[in-house]
Amino acid sequence: MVRSSRLALGGGLVAAGEAVAGVTALVALGPFRIALFLITCGLATGATTAAVVALIDRRGGPGGPPGGGPGGGPPDEPPPWWPDFERDFWAHVRGRERTRI
Numbered sequence: 001m002v003r004s005s006r007l008a009l010g011g012g013l014v015a016a017g018e019a020v021a022g023v024t025a026l027v028a029l030g031p032f033r034i035a036l037f038l039i040t041c042g043l044a045t046g047a048t049t050a051a052v053v054a055l056i057d058r059r060g061g062p063g064g065p066p067g068g069g070p071g072g073g074p075p076d077e078p079p080p081w082w083p084d085f086e087r088d089f090w091a092h093v094r095g096r097e098r099t100r101i
Contacts, residue, residue: 004056011049018042 022038025031 004053007056008049008053011045011053015042015046015049018045 018038019042022035022040022042025038026035029035
């Protein structure tokens, strides 16, 4: 997946930048709270990026999974029971008494 690898690279770079900024602030400057905040932001960004990439890869990308699973779009042919179901459904809708809400 080209898109998920770009997302992983971008998220990883942002997470690494936040973590490096936090470590630099901790070592050089010494404001403990700011450093811990930046390190925590880096960890949270990395974890969120990993979760999103895993979900995108599991789903199969923008078009959904191959084989017409959930999110895969309509199947090429309707299932064999569909015409009977649709005929009965529309007969039910037409024969039903309509009321005002």
